[in-house]
Amino acid sequence: MTREGFKEEVLNSLTIWLCASCYACTVQCPRQIHITDVMYALKREAIARKFYPARNPIPVLAKAFFERVRHDGRNTESRLLITLYLRTNPFKMLKEAMLGLHLFRTGRLSLKKEKIKGMKELRNMIDSPEPRKEAVPL
Amino acid sequence: MSYLYFPGCSLRSTGRPYEESILAVFKKLDIPLKELEDWNCCGATAYVSIDENSAFTLAARNLAIAERMQTEGKPAQDLMAPCSACYLVLEKTQHYVKADEGVRKEVGDALHRGGFDYKGTTRVRHPLDVLVNDIGLDRIAKAVVRPMKGINVACYYGCQVVRPFETFDHAAYPTTMDRLVTALGAKTVDWPLKTRCCGGSLTGTIQEAGLRLNRVLLKEATKRGADIILTCCPLCQHNLECYQKRINRRFGESLNIPVAYFTQFVGLALGIPPRELGIQRMFVPLKLAIPPVKEEHAHA
Structure with missing residues (x-):
């Protein structure tokens, strides 16, 4: 098509x-x-x-994920989700609060930021000096 | 035999019981694991939705670190990645670096900028593959102290551990986990949805779509007589377990089936105390399927 x-x-x-x-x-x-x-x-x-559409959460999630990894080298799930809800529908955060709480209580969610040591070297690698090219042409 | 270990971001968060049970099981079997030094996020399915080239580079940094951590003169240590998304992204990157000259050059140049010289020798493995094909069912069966008799298990593989590469099992009807579970004394139920998609992160984005996919999986496993579903991926586990109540409310179901990591199940069979396997962290109690034994109480 x-x-x-x-x-x-x-x-x-x-x-x-x-x-x-x-x-x-x-x-x-x-x-x-x-x-x-x-x-x-x-x-x-x-x-x-x-x-x-501005509120389609999937591209918003992808972008937030990209930024988080570009910034820390790792993803912190709790922080990613908070960013997602703030950028799409903050009321949804209330809806998900019980699930989040349960995950916290069972030690399966932490706000502690995950970050790698070799951030500078990683940034040198992923921030390409050349413009973006597509391996799969449309 | 020893392995490099790539935890990935999920195993430090929602997938914590997965990490706990993997470490405990490998320790019990006396197989050393060494965590990959300063590993970074694999990129999962989201990063490649923004930029493909740097997505390959991001994953390749881990492959390059793994190569750097090898000791000369000693047998190469494979890189073990338990999360299906990490496993596939690392494997796919390795695949493209080998097969596609353009990607190889692009990634090679980028790694150089970070001070790496990657020769392309890292082999990516999943713990399911390692346990069954390297360590072997005989050795595991001999170590069983608590045969899992009378428990009916639905083995759920999810998608990315076998697709698209089929590295160690069939793309639609894998049997590795079934054989492992059988070796522990349990029975497996035969079902056609072993590798049907759980929706991944859809439960957090377009939730209605995500819930529908998981409802089908949970209902089918229950209908086939499963007491428990075992998974080998943190996202599958999270979706199938943590959204059961919501699925019940939304669709008027009464689902209540434990969903555990296959390594937790192996750990229980090997007599590892439940606490060391993260059993207490589960939403749907495992005791619904696996009655606790007295000895375990003493440890807990």
């Missing part, structure tokens, strides 16, 4: 966001098309061109 001139329709669809990367389609495709990787490429394109 993207190649036939329906690129905007594809980039605006919810389908690309519902893909949870389970690779079921990739292993079943008789033509060996890497569908999951194509979905990733479409997500990147949609995010780069801001082709998604």
